[in-house]
Amino acid sequence: MLPTIRPAVRALAIGLTAVLAASACGSTAGGEGPEFEGDTFDWKRYDGTSLNVYIADTGQVQALRDNLDEFTDLTGITVNIESADVTSYRQNLPVRLTSRASDFDVMATFPEVDGLQFASNGWYTDLGPYIDNPGVTDPEYDFEDFRTGVREAMKVDDQTITVLWEMQTDLVYYRKDLLEQAGLAVPTTFEEWAAAAEAVHDPDNRLYGFALRGIPYQTTTPFSSFLYAHCGQWVDDGGQAVINSPEAVEAYEVYGQLGNNYGPPGIAGFDWPVPSQQFAQGNVFAFLDVNLFVSELEDPSRSRVAGNVGYTTVPRADCDPAPFIGGWGYAINPFSEQRDASWYFIQWATSKQMNLDLKLTGWPSPRASAWESPEFAAGDPTPEFSQVVLDSTENARAQMNPPVTPGVEAREIAGLVANRALEGQTGDQLQQVADQQNEQLQGLLDAMQ
Amino acid sequence: MSQLTESPPAPPARPAGSGSMPPRRRPLLDWLDRYDRYILPAPAVIVVVAMLAFPIVYTIYLSFHQWSGGLRPPQWIGLDNFTRALTTGQFWGSLWRTAYFVILSVGLQVVIGVGAALLFHRRFPGRGIARTFFMFPMIATPAAVALVWKMMYDPTIGVFNYLVQSIGGPTLLWTSDANLVIPALAIVDTWMWTPLVMLIVLAGLAALPQEPFEAAKVDGAGPIRTFVSVTLPLLRPVLLVAVLFRLIDAIKTFDIIKVITDGGPGQASETLNLYAFKQGLSYLHFGYGSALLVFLTLLVFGVAIVFTHVRARTEEK
Numbered sequence: 172m173l174p175t176i177r178p179a180v181r182a183l184a185i186g187l188t189a190v191l192a193a194s195a196c197g198s199t200a201g202g203e204g205p206e207f208e209g210d211t212f213d214w215k216r217y218d219g220t221s222l223n224v225y226i227a228d229t230g231q232v233q234a235l236r237d238n239l240d241e242f243t244d245l246t247g248i249t250v251n252i253e254s255a256d257v258t259s260y261r262q263n264l265p266v267r268l269t270s271r272a273s274d275f276d277v278m279a280t281f282p283e284v285d286g287l288q289f290a291s292n293g294w295y296t297d298l299g300p301y302i303d304n305p306g307v308t309d310p311e312y313d314f315e316d317f318r319t320g321v322r323e324a325m326k327v328d329d330q331t332i333t334v335l336w337e338m339q340t341d342l343v344y345y346r347k348d349l350l351e352q353a354g355l356a357v358p359t360t361f362e363e364w365a366a367a368a369e370a371v372h373d374p375d376n377r378l379y380g381f382a383l384r385g386i387p388y389q390t391t392t393p394f395s396s397f398l399y400a401h402c403g404q405w406v407d408d409g410g411q412a413v414i415n416s417p418e419a420v421e422a423y424e425v426y427g428q429l430g431n432n433y434g435p436p437g438i439a440g441f442d443w444p445v446p447s448q449q450f451a452q453g454n455v456f457a458f459l460d461v462n463l464f465v466s467e468l469e470d471p472s473r474s475r476v477a478g479n480v481g482y483t484t485v486p487r488a489d490c491d492p493a494p495f496i497g498g499w500g501y502a503i504n505p506f507s508e509q510r511d512a513s514w515y516f517i518q519w520a521t522s523k524q525m526n527l528d529l530k531l532t533g534w535p536s537p538r539a540s541a542w543e544s545p546e547f548a549a550g551d552p553t554p555e556f557s558q559v560v561l562d563s564t565e566n567a568r569a570q571m572n573p574p575v576t577p578g579v580e581a582r583e584i585a586g587l588v589a590n591r592a593l594e595g596q597t598g599d600q601l602q603q604v605a606d607q608q609n610e611q612l613q614g615l616l617d618a619m620q
Numbered sequence: 621m622s623q624l625t626e627s628p629p630a631p632p633a634r635p636a637g638s639g640s641m642p643p644r645r646r647p648l649l650d651w652l653d654r655y656d657r658y659i660l661p662a663p664a665v666i667v668v669v670a671m672l673a674f675p676i677v678y679t680i681y682l683s684f685h686q687w688s689g690g691l692r693p694p695q696w697i698g699l700d701n702f703t704r705a706l707t708t709g710q711f712w713g714s715l716w717r718t719a720y721f722v723i724l725s726v727g728l729q730v731v732i733g734v735g736a737a738l739l740f741h742r743r744f745p746g747r748g749i750a751r752t753f754f755m756f757p758m759i760a761t762p763a764a765v766a767l768v769w770k771m772m773y774d775p776t777i778g779v780f781n782y783l784v785q786s787i788g789g790p791t792l793l794w795t796s797d798a799n800l801v802i803p804a805l806a807i808v809d810t811w812m813w814t815p816l817v818m819l820i821v822l823a824g825l826a827a828l829p830q831e832p833f834e835a836a837k838v839d840g841a842g843p844i845r846t847f848v849s850v851t852l853p854l855l856r857p858v859l860l861v862a863v864l865f866r867l868i869d870a871i872k873t874f875d876i877i878k879v880i881t882d883g884g885p886g887q888a889s890e891t892l893n894l895y896a897f898k899q900g901l902s903y904l905h906f907g908y909g910s911a912l913l914v915f916l917t918l919l920v921f922g923v924a925i926v927f928t929h930v931r932a933r934t935e936e937k
Contacts, residue, residue, distance in 0.1 A: 262901050269689030269904075288904065292690030377776065385796070386884055437775035439885045440796030454776060577688070580903040590886050594798070 204300030205307045205511050212309055217512040218247030224516065225253045225267075225275035227260035229499055230463065231336060234532050235520065242519050248512055261579070268294045268504070276507040277516055283497040283569070286327040287619075288576040295332040296503035301514045302331065312518050313540075321537045324497045324569040333500030334521045336529070337463075338537035340563045341396040341494035342556075344450060344468065345457035346371075347481040349378075361400065361425050361486045364457065368433035371456045380433025382446035382458040383426065385593050387586035388579060389443045390426075392495070393459050394589045395571040396485040397422040399493035405573035405585065405612075412573070412616055414585050415609035418489075420602055425488070427592020427601070439593040451476060459485060462563075465556050466533030482556040484563050494563045495571030498537065535560060575615045584611045676917075682910035689904050701911035711912070713887065714895040717802060718919075721891055722870040725806035725813075729866055730859065732810065733817025738847075740818065741825045758815040766879035769808045770795070773880070795881050798888035805889055808876050813869070817862045824858030825851075857934055864927040871920055892916050 207216070226232065232254045239250050253275065255263060264278060268289075280289065289295055301307055302314050317325070321338055325331050343364070350357065353370040368380025384390045398405070403418035413419060430438045433456075435449055446458040451467065451474040471477040485492045501517045503510050519525065523540050530541040531550070541547060542561060551557055575581040591604045652659060683701055687694035705711040740751050757765070772779045773794035784792055794804040832854065836846045852859075874893045877883065883890035883898065890898070893916060900909020 265689060265904055266901065269906075288688070292688065294690070386882065387886065435776050436791045437793045437796035440793070440881070449776065452777075577903040577905075583898075587886055590884075594885065 204297065205304050205514065207306050207511055208304070209306035212306060214246050214309070214515070217509075217515060220248045220509060220512045222248055222250045222277065222509060222512055222516055223253065223275040224250055224277040224501075225255075225260075225264070225504075226277070226279035226501070227257045227281075227499060228254040229257060229337065231529060231534055234529055234534070238525065238528065242516065245519065246515055248515060250516060265294075268292070268506070271506045273504070273506040273508060275504055276509050276513040277501050278504050279499050280333050280502045281497070281499050282324065282327055282333055283495070283572050284578040284582065286332070286578070287574065288578055290327045290330070290332065291576065294505060295327070295330070296505045296510055298331045298334065298503070298514070298517075307511055307514055309518060309522075312522065316523065316538045316540050318537075318539050318564060320496045320564050320567050320569060325500060333502040334517055335498045335500035335537040336521055336526075337498040337500075338496065338535045338560075338564070339461045339463065339498040340496045340535075340560060340567055341393060341459060341485050342462055342559050342563060343457055343459045343483050343485060344447075344464070345481045345483070346450075346476055347479050349456050350481065357481065357483050359483075359486055361397070361429070361488050364486055365425075365429055365433070368429065368456060372433045377454055378456065379435040379449075379454060380456050381429050382434055382441070382449055382455040383430040383438065383593070384443055384446060384460065385430070385437075385439040385441035385590055386443075387590045388582040389441075390586040390589040390593075391572050391582045392443070392461060394422070394426055394586070395495045395568075396459060396492065397426045397488075399568060400486060400488040400490055401425065402488075402490040405570070406575065406616065410616060412575075412609045412612035414573070414588065414612060415602065415605035420588075420605050422488075423588045423592045423605060424597055424601060426589050427594075427596065430593045431595045434593070439590055462535050462556070462560050465535075465553055469533075469553060482553070482559045484559055491566060493566055493568045496564055496567035496569050497571055498535075573612060575612060576619055577615070581612060581615055584608050584615070679910045679913055679917075682907050683914045685907045687906045689906060694907065697907070701908045702914075704908065705911055705915060710887065710890075710895065711892075711915075714890050714892045717889065718871060718891040718893070721802050721806055721809075721873070721889075722867060724803060725809040725873075726863060726866045726870050728806060728810040729814045729817045730863060733814045733862065734821050734855075734859070736814065736818040737821035737825060738851075740822060754818065755815050757812045760812070762812070762875040763879055765812060766808065766876040769876070770880045773804060795889075796885045798885055801881055801885065801889045805877055805880060808880065809870060809873060812876070813866060817866060820858060820862040820865070821855065824855050828854050857931060860927060860931045860934060864924065864931070867923050867927070868920055871916070871923065892919070 232252065236252055239252070243249055254260075260279065261284075264285075267275070280286075280295075302312075308314075314322075317335070321335060322331070325333050325335055345357075345367075349371045350367065353367060355363075355367050355370065358364040358367050364381065370380075371378065372380035383393055398419060401418050401422035403416060403422050404413055407413045435454060443460070444464075446455065446460055447464040447468065449455045450458050450464075453475040465482075468474045468480050469477050485494045501520060503513045503517070507513055521538075523538060526536045526538040526541040527544055527547065530536040530544075530547055536542060542557060548554075572578060573581040573585050585608065588601070588605045588608050592601055596604060682694065684696060684698060685694035686697045686700070736754065740747060740754070771777070775781055775791055775793050775796065778794070780794060781791055784790070793800060795801050828851070832850045833846065836850050841849065872893055873891065874897065877889055877891060877894055878897070881889045883894045892912065896909050896912035896916060898909075899905045899912060903909075
């Protein structure tokens with residue numbers, strides 16, 4: 172009997188493989204732009220529709236859920252939110268998009284990391300035609316309210332592919348009391364920060380001078396501020412990887428020395444929230460990272476340094492400071508069958524009012540009107556922080572990662588040099604790592620051609 | 621012969637005149653009757669084969685292609701993914717780290733597991749409760765275990781450094797020192813899976829014949845001599861089974877490494893499984909990731925075949 176079964180099994184295996192391969196080769200999904208063409212906007216146009224929103228929870232999801240009834244009252248659209256932590260989300264989303272899943276309509280994306288790859292894979296819906304179509308965009312939406320730098324951060328290849336719900340940018344958090352005890356002014360250069368960190372560094376009493384991220388693919392976010400301040404680049408104008416240039420290597424060395432000399436033990440293994448957690452515990456004098464930690468650090472039930480935190484813009488070196496600007500935003504799944512209704516959700520979730528509501532919970536809004544609103548100004552618990560964030564956006568760059576695909580791999584390649592520097596490598600040894608990693612980054616660039 | 625057996629009942633006599641009619645044919649039912657042992661389990665077999673075979677066949681299919689999951693279909697590139705792996709330092713590095721982790725953790729588990737089994741084989745008050753406690757690590761969810769260990773290994777707030785420092789030791793960077801990270805992970809794996817080795821060895825000990833031990837006693841052998849010359853050789857087949865189980869599992873270890881270090885610091889704990897995962901699911905090099913998984917599967921197969929062979933030879937002796 173076995174010989175008669177064998178061909179059948181073989182045929183089955185081949186058949187299944189063929190079906191999957193065929194489905195992978197299928198036609199592209201959906202068209203670009205809204206189906207509705209007209210100039211009268213009606214919030215109730217998609218009454219009765221149901222939307223699935225799949226997003227990464229960076230801390231904002233609860234506020235979104237709390238307000239969903241308002242959206243349903245306004246539009247008649249019901250929304251189901253599926254959220255995941257950032258790491259799981261990053262791993263699941265591409266797999267679901269690869270299988271052309273249409274079981275979610277709106278998705279979260281971080282253009283700085285996903286952008287190039289998602290765009291080349293056809294995983295974005297161009298939002299430009301939606302924004303420009305008065306029939307599907309509320310006249311009061313005011314897209315210009317997002318500042319130029321923020322609008323740039325929403326684009327890939329000149330197409331707007333997402334609308335940000337947050338605005339991340341780097342800054343330095345420090346302990347005011349310790350700085351005062353050391354009798355120092357707020358540092359403005361990396362050298363001054365190193366001196367201040369040295370002045371307060373006291374490992375015997377578990378007080379460390381400066382904390383940074385250490386895991387390779389996490390380091391590029393804070394490291395970009397070091398890179399730009401030292402006049403370095405990820406990729407030069409000719410499209411060549413230059414993370415081994417003298418400027419970049421100097422930036423890596425400064426990053427590594429600051430963390431290695433004055434950081435808590437094990438800094439090379441620090442994931443992104445660890446510097447802020449150590450700071451909140453009172454173990455760290457200062458750390459440079461994104462602007463997402465304020466509400467946590469100022470909450471006395473979660474932070475031992477609440478009320479004592481100072482904020483300042485990223486330091487300068489040979490070049491002026493240039494913190495990155497970017498963040499998570501909503502995008503429309505191109506395989507969704509309800510793209511127009513999805514856009515309704517996005518414009519509501521990123522409307523002036525929703526941004527202000529989120530802003531009042533301590534979330535960094537990408538809209539100028541939220542920061543400038545009298546309601547926020549009157550109750551702003553940290554005006555110093557707000558000012559620093561607004562100042563940072565003046566000279567920010569929408570590029571915290573090498574503009575290379577795959578984004579996560581490029582981050583890992585460039586970040587490994589920072590990781591090695593945190594382990595104490597300097598000089599020729601570090602240059603050798605940078606050369607090696609630069610070659611790998613160039614390999615990815617070449618593969619993109 | 622027929623005299624001794626009861627003759628079968630005679631068929632009812634056909635009515636006269638109908639003797640020439642052939643019996644009614646039921647071809648479908650006959651066919652079903654004849655093949656029912658294949659037909660009845662067929663749906664289950666098809667599902668199981670599809671579930672087992674499909675992922676393997678598809679992984680092999682992808683390993684010969686370059687594909688990043690986009691709108692472009694997978695491109696056939698022959699053996700490129702395999703040659704790329706074999707010529708990449710990162711692949712060999714990950715293979716070496718896998719071997720280091722596996723040998724260290726399985727070695728520790730066998731030594732501690734046999735010791736614990738010998739201990740729990742003796743009768744003493746509270747043995748049942750102690751055995752139950754010893755089983756706990758094996759029951760716990762690996763990801764949850766990993767999170768707890770990650771906290772315990774933390775150099776600043778972790779309990780291990782607190783203990784080390786309280787006896788005057790240095791600050792150890794358990795999971796962020798490239799030289800310490802694999803041993804640190806092996807300790808977690810050992811904590812978790814030693815009970816399995818112990819269980820298998822305990823079962824083996826219970827089944828051992830008593831005569832050789834009595835003979836050893838008569839000959840005046842001490843406990844160490846008895847263990848080396850009698851217990852261990854007798855336990856050999858059981859030990860080989862335990863080692864085989866643990867080797868296969870340890871080569872595939874993923875969850876605790878992913879949660880505790882994610883392959884770090886740098887790439888110091890990036891085993892073959894983690895390397896394949898990163899290439900496939902983080903960087904979306906589905907083809908290359910699949911090729912690495914093919915290597916991993918071959919490695920597991922190789923180990924399984926070698927051990928089965930060794931075990932067969934042991935039993936022949």
